[in-house]
Amino acid sequence: MGTFFDFAFTGVPYGCDFAILAVGLVLTYRATGVFNLAFGAQAYLSALVFYVLVRSSHLPVWAAALVAILGLSPAVGIFLDRALFRLLPPGATVGKLVLSVGILIAIPNITSIVFGPATRLSPPSLVFNLNEVYFHVGSVPVNGLELGPAVVTVLVVLVLLALLRWSSIGLRMRAVVESRRLAQMEGVNASGVSSFAWGLSSVLAGLAGVLLAPLDASLHSSDYTSLVVSAMAVAVFGLLRSLPRALAGGVILGVIQTIVAGYLPSNSTLSGGIQAALPFLLLAALLVGVPSMRRLEESQDPLSVCDPPAPPLAAAVRDRRLERPMRVGFWLLVVAFLVSSATWIPGDWVYELGIGLSLSVVFLSYTLITGMAGQISLCQATFAGVGCFFAGQLAIRLGFPMLAGIAIGGAAAAVVGVVVAVPALRLGRLPLALLTLAFALVADNLIFPYSWAGGGASGLFLPEIRVGSMNLSNPRPFVFLSCVVLAICAIAVLLVQRGHLGRALAAIRGSEIASVSLGLNVNRAKIVVFALAAAMAGIGGVLYGAVQQAVSPNDFVYEYSLVFVVVVITTGATTVEGAIQAGMAYAIIAQVLTYVPQRLDGLEPILFAIGTVTYAAHPEGIVEYQRRIWMQRVGRLLARWDQQRAGGPGPRSGEAPRGEHAGQERSPAIAPGEAAPIILGTDS
Amino acid sequence: MSLLEVVDLSISFGGVQALAGVTLSVEEGEMVGLVGPNGAGKTTLFNCLCGNVAVDEGSVRFDGVVMDRLSPYQRARLGIRRTFQRVEVFPDLSVEEHLLVAERARLGQPTLWRALSRRGRESASERVGIQEMMERFGLLELAGTPVAALSLGQCRLVELARALQGRPRMLLADEPSSGLDAFETAELASTLRSMCEEEGVTLVLVEHDLDMVRKVVGRAVVLDLGRIVALGSLEQVLADPQVRRAYLGEEAPAS
Numbered sequence: 001m002g003t004f005f006d007f008a009f010t011g012v013p014y015g016c017d018f019a020i021l022a023v024g025l026v027l028t029y030r031a032t033g034v035f036n037l038a039f040g041a042q043a044y045l046s047a048l049v050f051y052v053l054v055r056s057s058h059l060p061v062w063a064a065a066l067v068a069i070l071g072l073s074p075a076v077g078i079f080l081d082r083a084l085f086r087l088l089p090p091g092a093t094v095g096k097l098v099l100s101v102g103i104l105i106a107i108p109n110i111t112s113i114v115f116g117p118a119t120r121l122s123p124p125s126l127v128f129n130l131n132e133v134y135f136h137v138g139s140v141p142v143n144g145l146e147l148g149p150a151v152v153t154v155l156v157v158l159v160l161l162a163l164l165r166w167s168s169i170g171l172r173m174r175a176v177v178e179s180r181r182l183a184q185m186e187g188v189n190a191s192g193v194s195s196f197a198w199g200l201s202s203v204l205a206g207l208a209g210v211l212l213a214p215l216d217a218s219l220h221s222s223d224y225t226s227l228v229v230s231a232m233a234v235a236v237f238g239l240l241r242s243l244p245r246a247l248a249g250g251v252i253l254g255v256i257q258t259i260v261a262g263y264l265p266s267n268s269t270l271s272g273g274i275q276a277a278l279p280f281l282l283l284a285a286l287l288v289g290v291p292s293m294r295r296l297e298e299s300q301d302p303l304s305v306c307d308p309p310a311p312p313l314a315a316a317v318r319d320r321r322l323e324r325p326m327r328v329g330f331w332l333l334v335v336a337f338l339v340s341s342a343t344w345i346p347g348d349w350v351y352e353l354g355i356g357l358s359l360s361v362v363f364l365s366y367t368l369i370t371g372m373a374g375q376i377s378l379c380q381a382t383f384a385g386v387g388c389f390f391a392g393q394l395a396i397r398l399g400f401p402m403l404a405g406i407a408i409g410g411a412a413a414a415v416v417g418v419v420v421a422v423p424a425l426r427l428g429r430l431p432l433a434l435l436t437l438a439f440a441l442v443a444d445n446l447i448f449p450y451s452w453a454g455g456g457a458s459g460l461f462l463p464e465i466r467v468g469s470m471n472l473s474n475p476r477p478f479v480f481l482s483c484v485v486l487a488i489c490a491i492a493v494l495l496v497q498r499g500h501l502g503r504a505l506a507a508i509r510g511s512e513i514a515s516v517s518l519g520l521n522v523n524r525a526k527i528v529v530f531a532l533a534a535a536m537a538g539i540g541g542v543l544y545g546a547v548q549q550a551v552s553p554n555d556f557v558y559e560y561s562l563v564f565v566v567v568v569i570t571t572g573a574t575t576v577e578g579a580i581q582a583g584m585a586y587a588i589i590a591q592v593l594t595y596v597p598q599r600l601d602g603l604e605p606i607l608f609a610i611g612t613v614t615y616a617a618h619p620e621g622i623v624e625y626q627r628r629i630w631m632q633r634v635g636r637l638l639a640r641w642d643q644q645r646a647g648g649p650g651p652r653s654g655e656a657p658r659g660e661h662a663g664q665e666r667s668p669a670i671a672p673g674e675a676a677p678i679i680l681g682t683d684s
Numbered sequence: 685m686s687l688l689e690v691v692d693l694s695i696s697f698g699g700v701q702a703l704a705g706v707t708l709s710v711e712e713g714e715m716v717g718l719v720g721p722n723g724a725g726k727t728t729l730f731n732c733l734c735g736n737v738a739v740d741e742g743s744v745r746f747d748g749v750v751m752d753r754l755s756p757y758q759r760a761r762l763g764i765r766r767t768f769q770r771v772e773v774f775p776d777l778s779v780e781e782h783l784l785v786a787e788r789a790r791l792g793q794p795t796l797w798r799a800l801s802r803r804g805r806e807s808a809s810e811r812v813g814i815q816e817m818m819e820r821f822g823l824l825e826l827a828g829t830p831v832a833a834l835s836l837g838q839c840r841l842v843e844l845a846r847a848l849q850g851r852p853r854m855l856l857a858d859e860p861s862s863g864l865d866a867f868e869t870a871e872l873a874s875t876l877r878s879m880c881e882e883e884g885v886t887l888v889l890v891e892h893d894l895d896m897v898r899k900v901v902g903r904a905v906v907l908d909l910g911r912i913v914a915l916g917s918l919e920q921v922l923a924d925p926q927v928r929r930a931y932l933g934e935e936a937p938a939s
Contacts, residue, residue, distance in 0.1 A: 500788060500802035503777065507785045510774030514843075517734060517772075518850055519760035519789040528796065 007262035008255045013146035015254020017212055020153040021227060022234035022246040024204040027160060029240045031197030033177035034085060034096045035430055038103035040228030042202055043209030044221045045107050046073045047123065050210045051219055052115060054124045061124055069206040077202025078195045086194070087616035090179060093429045095615045097376050098569045101562050102612030108221035109602025116599065123213035149211050156204065157247050173197050229441060232434060233283035236293060253279060269449055277445040280438040287435045288423045294431055317631045319638050341479045349591055351475040354547045356587025357482035361489050361540030363568045363579035365533035368493060371574040372502060373529050374509040376433040378561045379420065379440035380537045385556030386443075387413040387538025388545035389454050392462045402465040403472070406485060406542045413538025414531040421530035425523050440558035448553035459552025462545050478547050485543060489536055490576045496532065497576070505529060563605055570611030572621020581623050685748060687712040687886050688854060693732055693742035702728040704910040705742070710854070715880060715887040717901035717918060719894070721930055724907040726890045727769050730856045734766055735759045747853070761792065763853035767843040767860060769890075775832035779823050779842055782831065783814040786849040814849065820875060821845045836863040841872070848879060854886040861893045873899040894918070906930065
């Protein structure tokens, strides 16, 4: 019994590490309405600055902590609010999520450019001497490393509870989270309140960052990210509302983890995996099992009826006369691309283009899930991994041809997709995103490390794709193969998009309850689209593996899913073109960046992370936006040309040029006085 | 046998007893008004009938089929359609597409392959039915308009047209006149009545506008605090002292 108590007790301070992060997540969610996946990155930033100030600038610890926690952190938080989150349209669940993923990716990459990628050993401690044992509980010694977070976490929870209960700011923060515009109309200074909320939650991030810095021997951003992902389970245990529950949840998680670690045999893949995957298994169980978690943040902005309707897609704005030239241009481009990649483009570029084409197939899965079903999945890289490893293992162990493996891998991923989709059916957007993230992390820790799955540490070496004597895994023929596969997948997505299922999904996206009331089987539609998307990811994964040949679990870790989401949302998740251009852009920028100094390695994720900012202005993606703009311009030119040819008056006195006001063209049909959407000014 | 039989339906949310033992039957082809003050449980009753919430006790039969274990979409396929108090439309779809979704859903579950491969555009026969329905509700000239651009009143009409496009046996209309002016309400009342009569649709109408109720329904049910307090013709029901108390806060004579 003594050992059990010892294990349990060592878990308490360990659990407080989770607790302080979870408290931060809950506070941020309550105060700003954002489930801030970037919380860990913010914590890392202040820990890093703290480290640099102490170790390089030789500031005293208290001064460095002051600068990092009370100076830098709130400044960053207020910047994020004013420069980014404020621009999002109200009620944009997907936008908030993607933006926070973008920040999560951007911050570590920016810091590694600014401060250099050096390893930072033995981070300093803020409060207590790390190794000094202050007292014993039973036979367990309690040292400073363990005491610090525990004491601070409890204090922080008490202070926050007091603030939220006894000051009026708590109520105002909730009003602003519900609807910034409505709160403003009621006389609340929404900008001030939301800046305060961001500042406060960022101070907490800074505090957590500095406190947790000495946990590991060196300072790494990935440690913070994975800690925060574990803390998500705790935040969800607190129902994203209750600070005391989050505190309790953190302690419980810490205790469970140390007990499991204590009783499982050490040094086996299984026990290591279970230990690491435990928080994510809990997260998944909580999301699926707790009814109030299913429909988080589904409240609409009460003023959304006042917003103008979304602009029409480029295809709707297009002048009919453009269709033929565009089709001809498209085929010319395809032929030029294929001929060039077969002839003059250098080999390393062709290889990278092949990767871009395989990623395009993976990205098509976002067109289905995000563009059509309106959901965010954070595990598409995992599905790609499932496809790749399944096809690879079949090829290596049973000698299946890799060409058939492309289809087999897609089918395997689709099956896993159904397995993930079934528990996710009733979840709202945010819980679904978290569930998929949990699944990705469980797969990373518990499934892929095995030699029968991802090949373990050494990975797999995939056989070549052969047709007769031709080796299609060589970069140049591979481009042709992947173009064919991409074309088949793209056509499939287009058919679904324009067909019956696409419209049903658009209806479900608009109103699930109304779709059900018409007799639509919403669950089946969701499962089908999830399975299709997983299949696309799986097919892309096999291609991605086949061109590299040597693949390991590291090629499909959850970080890639995060990067992928950011890339696709930036380029355009609503159209097939968007997905293809996302894949090509990702590959081409990566190749271009091989020519810049190594220190700028993180530039590509930064570029795309910054790209997520454009979500606020045009959620359909920059590609789709640019296409619409150009279609409108060309349409206007054509209209002017028409008028001149007809010998009519100049363009200024003519009717509205075709296309430009496609949205307004409808208005004559609408009764006057009701039609004009009232456009409210955004925050000033 | 009645088309709809509700037996002893109860549901509570936390401490609030939203429905307390509601027993009600509606005959085929009947038009019933469901009236009562705010918070009486009218919309909750609709939600229970459609399976949107799980009931605590009681049972609902539709055309002899016990629906208690059916999911909402399966109940819809039995021939129940509803509209919503807070309009529920699909913002990205046009008016025409709303009706097309309803039309396709009515025809039942397509096979997986057909759901994937079927063309999105409507067939000629589908178009005829849809055009006709849009004409009935005066929506023809809005056919291609995305619903996000419509006014609240127009959205109500789209909702009703969508529900009727499913050729229901029973229509549950939840305050269809809210957001419409007096003239539009009168017009809606006559359209609703004539459509339901022609197609033999059983109608349950929740409505605060008693004029409209009077024009449409034959029988009224008064709900207050989750209980049925009166049944009968509208005039009869409105004269009931218990109803007057519920609606107007008049003291009922002690009995």
